[in-house]
Amino acid sequence: MDDKLSFFKDGIRLDGRRPGELRPVKIEAGVLERADGSCYIEMGGNKVIAAVYGPREVHPRHLQKVTRAIVRYRYNMASFSVEERKRPGPDRRSHEVSKVSREALEPVILTHYFPRSVIDVFVEVLQADAGTRTAGINAASVALADAGVPMKSLVSSCAAGKVDGQIILDPMKDEDNFGEGDMPLAMTPDGEVTLLQADGRFTVEEMREAMETARKGCEQIYEIQKKALIDRYSRLEDPKEEGSGV
Amino acid sequence: MDDKLSFFKDGIRLDGRRPGELRPVKIEAGVLERADGSCYIEMGGNKVIAAVYGPREVHPRHLQKVTRAIVRYRYNMASFSVEERKRPGPDRRSHEVSKVSREALEPVILTHYFPRSVIDVFVEVLQADAGTRTAGINAASVALADAGVPMKSLVSSCAAGKVDGQIILDPMKDEDNFGEGDMPLAMTPDGEVTLLQADGRFTVEEMREAMETARKGCEQIYEIQKKALIDRYSRLEDPKEEGSGV
C-alpha cells in the first residue's frame, strides 16, 4: 500500500470517526434457544455470536479438575466470514485466539463453585472486520452472564491501534492491515487487564497511551453490555415479549 | 457423453438384460475364518466381502448403550476397486454410505438382546461396478445371519434407475453414470423399506414405478441370500466339506 496514504482527513478517520471513537456497537443477549446462554454482537462490520453451555459434565473425564470447573473457549470463523473463503476448522491463529480469549475470561468466572465440570464457550464469527477476538470476548462475557454462570464481573474488550504515528481506538480493517500497530485489550470494570496483546511498533509512551485509549473503549462497551443484559431480563420478566416459542 | 446415446436396442439393455432384469448374483456365506460371520457377493461386476464381529465389548466405553447393542457399519473401498486409484481411508461418500447402510440393517437386528455391546459390520468393496452399497447390504445381511446375530429377517437391497425415460432394475455403471436417475432401496421380506435414496429426476409416477421395480429385485435377491445360508449350514453339518482347516 502506498506509504503516503493518510489515515486522517482534518483529524477525522476514513470511516468518519474521531481517533478515540468506537465503531457502532450492538449487543443482544439470549438469541439462541438450545444454548444455556447466548449473545449476538455487531461491532462495526463484525458479526459474532457466542453461546455458553454448562457447567456440565467433562468428557473426556481425565480433563476434570477436582477443585474447580475448567473453561473451554472455541473461537471459530465461518468459511464465508472473510474476503477469501476460509477452510473450515481451526488453524493456528484460531487456536491462539481461543487460548488468549479463554484466559481473558477465566479471571472473572467463579470456577471453584463447580468442581469436576466444564463451562464451554463457543464463539462463531459470522462476518469479520478487524477486531473479531475483542468482539468475541464481549459477546462471550454477556453469554456467560445470560447462562447464569457466577462471575465476579463482566469483561469488556477492544483494541487500540497506531496509524500515521497516532494512537486510535478500535481500528477497522484498513487501519489494522496498513497501520503501524495493534493492541487488543480486555479488562474488568475495576481496571484489571485480562487480555493484552500487541504487535507493530510502539514506543513506551505510545504503548501507555494505547492502553489508556483501549481502556476508555472498554468502559463504553461495558455500558452497552450491561444494557443488553437488562433488556434480556426485562424480556424474561415480561413473557409477552418472548415470542411464540415459550 | 453423447446425448443421443441410446440405452436400449430393441428393448434390450447394452449388457443384454431386459429392463426388469438383475445382473447375475452370486452369494457365498462363511468365507472368512477370523470373522464371526462373513459373506462374499458378486453382483454384476461388483465384488464385495462383508464380515461381522460381535456382539462384543464396546471401546471406547462411553459409546455403550445400557438397553441395547450398538451397530457400527464401515463401508470401505479398496484402492484398486475403481478406475482411478482411490486414496485409502474413508471419504465423505463412504461416511454417508456407511450411515444409510447401518440404518438399513438396524431395524431387523434384535439389539436389545445384547445391552452394552457392539455389533461391528465391515464391508470391503474389492471391485466396484454400480451398486456397491446395495451389494454391501446384501452381503452384510447374510454375514450377520452367518454370525448368529438374532434378526427379525434378512434385508435385501437393489436399485432401480431411469434411462431414456424408462425405469430399469439394477443399473450397471454406464446406466448409472449417464442415466437420468438412481434409486437404491433395501427392504425386509415383508415389505418394510429400510433404505431409500434417490437422485436424478423422477415424476411422482416414475418414483412409484421405480420403487415397485426395486422391490421385485429385492425379492429375487432374498431367495439367493436364503440359498447361500442353506448352503452354508449344509457345509457346517457335513464336516467333510469344510476343508482342511478344521
Next chain:
Amino acid sequence: MDDKLSFFKDGIRLDGRRPGELRPVKIEAGVLERADGSCYIEMGGNKVIAAVYGPREVHPRHLQKVTRAIVRYRYNMASFSVEERKRPGPDRRSHEVSKVSREALEPVILTHYFPRSVIDVFVEVLQADAGTRTAGINAASVALADAGVPMKSLVSSCAAGKVDGQIILDPMKDEDNFGEGDMPLAMTPDGEVTLLQADGRFTVEEMREAMETARKGCEQIYEIQKKALIDRYSRLEDPKEEGSGV
C-alpha cells in the same frame, strides 16, 4: 551417481577410515534435567539425544498390561536435521524405526517389575548422517540405565554396509546412499541380536561377514557406553562437578 565412483583409495575409505573402523563416537549420560534419564550421542555427523520417562502411569489406561510395563519408543527427526527441511511429525519411516528400535530394547528391560506402567523412550535426531537409528538405540540404552530402569544388560547398535563389493563397518552418508547394501544390527554384550534389518543385496556369505563386522562395532560401542555411565556416576558422587543447577 557415477557407477565408476570408488569408495576406496588404497584400501582407505573416503573419510579416511579403514573398512572395519567406526566413526568417532562420543556419549554423555545425564544431559537433561527434566527427564528421568538422558543421553547425548555423536556418531560421526549424527547428533542424537535420548530421554527416558518412567516407569510411570499409562494414559490411556486401556493400554496397561497387568503383568508388566509397556515400553514406548518415539524416534523423531528435527526439521533441520537433514539436507532438505523435514515436515515436523512422524512419517512412515519414523514409525517403522520406532517399532524396530523399541523391539531392540524390550528384550533387556525387566518390564515385569512394573506392572500397569509405561517406560517412555524419546529419541530426537538433531543432526542426521547415516545411522541415526543405531545412534538412537545406543543413546536410549544409556538413558534407560541413567534413569535407573532395571535391565539385563545394555544394548549396542551399529550397521555394516557393502560398497564396491566389500563389507564395511558403520557406513557414512555417501556409502549408505550409493552403496550396495546396509545392515543395521543391535545386540547385547552376550551376543543376542535384538535388531536386525537389511536392504540392498548380500550373498549369504556376505550377510554373515556383515553380521560379524557389525558385531565387532557393537562391542566397541558397548565399551564407550559403559564409560559414559561410569563418568555419569562419578559426577553424581562428586557434587562439585554437577554444575550450579543443584
Next chain:
Amino acid sequence: MSNNVMSEIRKDYLYHLVMNNERADGRSFDQYREISLETGVIKKADGSARVRLGNTQVLVGVKIQPGEPYSDSPDRGVIITNAELVPLASPNFEPGPPNEHGIELARLVDRGVRESKSIDLDALCITPGQKVWILFIDIHILDDCGNIMDASSLGAIAALMTAKVPAEQYGLGEDWPLPVRDIPVATTVVEFGGVLMSDPDTDEETAADTKLTVITTADGSVCGMQKRGPGPLSMDNIYRIVDISCEKAKEIREKFLDV
C-alpha cells in the same frame, strides 16, 4: 449426536398427544413452524441467507471463486457444499470435522442443487480446462431446534438465488447474478405413532427416529429422497409422504422463493 437423550416420559407424552391428534406446540400434522427468511445478511459472502424455522436458525453463505475444474468435467463449474454443525448450535454437536450427520446434511443439500440442475455449470466456465467458477455453499447451523435439513436446503437455494458472481474482483468483467434455473425444496416428514408429521422439532425427531426427506423441483418432480434414521417405512407411507412433501414444497416455494 451420541447423547441425544430424551426421557421415555417425554416420548410417552408426545405419543399421547398424537393419539389425540395433537402436537406439543399445537400445530396440525402437516403444518410447518413459522418460517422467516432473510437474504444478503453477510456482506463478505457473494450470497447469503438466514433461515428461522421456529427456533431453528441456519445461516448459509455462498462464496464464488475462480479455481481449477475437475479433470473429468473440464468445462464446467464446481459446486462444493459443506455443513458445519458447530457445538454452539446444540449440546449434541461436538467440535471437529463433520460427522456422519453433517456429511449427510451437506450431501443432501448438494444433491438437491445438483440433481435439480438448478445451477447451469456450463455457464460457470471461465477458461475451458483451466479455470472455472467454484461455488462454495457453506451451511452454518446456529440453533438446532429440529429439522435443520429443510432449513438448510431453503437457505442454500435462497442464498444461491441472490448470489452474484464477483467477476470484477478477479478482473473478469462485471459482476453478474448467478443464474438459477430451478428451485429445489426439501421437506421432511416423520412417522410417529402411526401418523405422518411434517417439519419435526427436536423432540419429535428424537421420538420418531425415522425421517424421510424428499426434495422436489418447481415442476413437482422428485430430484432427491433419503430415508434417515434407524427405522423402517412402509411403501404406502413413503408414497403418502412424497405427496405431502410435494405440496408443502410448493407452498414454501411460492411463499418464499417466488422470483
Next chain:
Amino acid sequence: MSNNVMSEIRKDYLYHLVMNNERADGRSFDQYREISLETGVIKKADGSARVRLGNTQVLVGVKIQPGEPYSDSPDRGVIITNAELVPLASPNFEPGPPNEHGIELARLVDRGVRESKSIDLDALCITPGQKVWILFIDIHILDDCGNIMDASSLGAIAALMTAKVPAEQYGLGEDWPLPVRDIPVATTVVEFGGVLMSDPDTDEETAADTKLTVITTADGSVCGMQKRGPGPLSMDNIYRIVDISCEKAKEIREKFLDV
C-alpha cells in the same frame, strides 16, 4: 494389535507339542500351509493376485498411473506400497490409518521389490523430469490367520508379474506388460521352544513373539531382512533361518512364480 490375547494354556499346549516335535496342525517345522495363488482377479486393477496361505487370505492390487517423478530421481518411475489391515480381517485390527504393523508390512514388501531391482524404474519414465509411471501396490488383508507378511510379498510380486502398463488409456501407445527382472520372495521363521518354525499361524506368531523375515532373490541373494517382535535371536539361529528361508523361497518361486 493391543488385544492379541492368547491364554497361557494355549501357549503351554504349543510348547508341549514342540517338545514332541509337533505343530498343532500336524505340519513339520519347515512346512508351509497350503498355498493357492490366483492372478487377474480384479479387472479394475492393472495387476492383481489373491493369495491363500492356509486360512490366511490376502488380495493385492496394482494400479499404474502417470504422475510426477520425485525431484531427486526425475527420470525414474515411482513405486508406492500401501497395506490396509482392515478390521474385517482380524479382531486385532482397528479402523484408521495404518499402524506400525501395517507400515512395517508395506515397507518390507516395498523393500523386497525395490532392493531386488525387480522393477526397472528407468523403463517407467514417460517424459524425463515431468511424467513417469507410478506403480501403486495396494495390499488388502482379508483374513489374518498368521504370516500375512509372506502372503503379501507373494501376492505383490505375482500381481506385478501379471500387470500391464495401461498406456492406451492415457494416449501413450499400446499397453505393455510391466517388465519384472527378478522375483523376490519373503519367508518368515519363528523361534519357539528352541526350534525354528516356518510360516507361523496366528497362535504360533503370538506364542513365539519374535520372527525373522528374509527376502531372497532368484539367485539366492538376500535383498531384505527384518527381525520383528520383541525377542532376541542368536547369530547362529539367524544363520540357520537364512538358510531355511533361501530354500523355502526357492521352492515357492519355482512352484508359483515360474515364468
Next chain:
Amino acid sequence: MSNNVMSEIRKDYLYHLVMNNERADGRSFDQYREISLETGVIKKADGSARVRLGNTQVLVGVKIQPGEPYSDSPDRGVIITNAELVPLASPNFEPGPPNEHGIELARLVDRGVRESKSIDLDALCITPGQKVWILFIDIHILDDCGNIMDASSLGAIAALMTAKVPAEQYGLGEDWPLPVRDIPVATTVVEFGGVLMSDPDTDEETAADTKLTVITTADGSVCGMQKRGPGPLSMDNIYRIVDISCEKAKEIREKFLDV
C-alpha cells in the same frame, strides 16, 4: 500441559520466600538465570543456535529454501515459524501436533521477528511472483525448566543473525549472509505474591500462573506483547513490567547479540 501438578506446599514455600524478598535459587527478582548461547551447532541447518537458560535448553534451526511466495505478497520472502514441544523435554509435553502452548510460543517468536522488521523480506525475492526464499525457523525445546519463551526468542534471532542463504546449492549465485536489520528480544515477567519476577523457572511459572512477555527492539520500542495465563494484571504492573523488560532486553542484546 494438563498435568502440570505442583503441590500447594511448594507454592506456599515460594510465597514465603517472596515475603522474605527471596527466590528459591537465590536470584534477585529481576535477575536471569545463567545464559549460554552457542551458534552454528547444526551443520545441516543454514543457521542454528543452542540456548541454555539455567537448565532450560532450546535448539533453534533455520533452513532457507526457494519456494512460492504468498499470493498477496508476490515479491517478498516468507517466514514460517514452528515450535516442537517434544515429550523429551518435559513430562507435561505430549506427542502430536503442537497444542495451544506450542502454537502461542511459535507465533510470539514469529511476531517478534516479523514486527521488528528484522528480516528484509524484499531482499528475499528471487523471481517476483514466482520464487522467493522461504525462512523456516524451527524451535526444538530440549529441556523445559521454565521460560522457554525467552530462550526460544533468543535462539531464533541468534540463529538468524548467523544464517547464510544457501544460494549456491540451488544454482542461484554465491551464498550470502542473511541480512538482519533489528534485534528483537523477548523478556518475560511473572507477578507472584505482589512482586514481579523476571525469567521464571518451572515452579515460579506454575505458582504465578500469569506472565507478561514483552518483545523490544534495539531502539527500545515494543514490537510485541502478550499476557499469558489465566490471571489478571493491573495497568500499573503492566507499565512496570514493560520498563523492566526494556532494560533486561537491552542487557541481553548487548551481552549476547552485539554484532
